[in-house]
Amino acid sequence: MPVISFANSKGGSGKTTSALLLACELANAKPVTLIDADPRQPISRWATMGNVPSGLTVVSNVTEKNILEEIEQASSTTPFVIIDLEGTASRLMSYAVSWSDLVIIPTKEQQQDAIAAIDVIKEVHRDMKATRRQIPYSVLFTQSRVIAKSRTARLISEQFRKNPQIDTFQTEIYERDAFSALFAIGGTIRSMTSKDVNNLDAALQNVEAFTAEVVAKLRTNREKVKEVA
Ligand SMILES: Nc1ncnc2c1ncn2[C@@H]1O[C@H](COP(=O)(O)OP(=O)(O)OP(=O)(O)O)[C@@H](O)[C@H]1O
Ligand SMILES: [Mg+2]
Secondary structure, eight states: OOEEEEOOSSTTSSHHHHHHHHHHHHTTTSOEEEEEEOTTOHHHHHHHTSOOOTTEEEEOOOOTTTHHHHHHHHHHHOSEEEEEEOSSOOHHHHHHHHTOSEEEEEEOSSHHHHHHHHHHHHHHHHHHHHHTSOOOEEEEEEEEOSSSOOHHHHHHHHHHHHOTTSOBOSSOEEOOHHHHHHHHHOSOTTTOOTTTSSOHHHHHHHHHHHHHHHHHHHHHHHHHHHHHO
């Protein structure tokens, strides 16, 4: 426990990158299982490149047939379970969402991504109805530009942030050399050096802020559940 899934049916919205950043950062403190539920197996491929944190276990070849057992097993053995989902809506996605304590919806500040994020939110609401329980979710802006954001980008993020019905991360995952390098050189941003990538310190700060916000959200959600009980 807890289970955190990354879902957006729009390809390339930043699910795998954000899931990996969170998993590696949390694994510095507590054991983490990262379930690779994408048939293209991007996390499993990353793991073969080495420098995987000792606290991180990657589970590969997860399909709609075995995901529920894998989540159950992982959540009984590690304090955090993170699920990277493929970029299409599927039964696999619903199964993962149904088990999640937090669904993170990574989204670029672009119209097509925003529309897909709304579709995922609708799906989460259907899963809530089906399971008759609250499933907290939050939109995470990814690959945002550090400087000179476009008007469209600002407009899209403002629309989400101003909507009281939709929880949105304050932290954005910026477009960074260190984040795209993860899949090229393997390891984590903590195993990289400033010779490998630019602005490593800023990337580290970004990941720390994101991880702290995830942990704070999990805590707040748990307290809300306690109040209801
Ligand atoms: N914050 C970032 N900074 C720089 N590059 C990024 C960032 N996030 C993602 N990318 C790059 O964008 C591409 C898509 O990212 P990623 O694979 O994380 O998206 P995804 O939502 O998992 O895609 P898919 O739906 O295909 O699984 C990758 O090449 C990745 O390296
Ligand atoms: Mg992916």
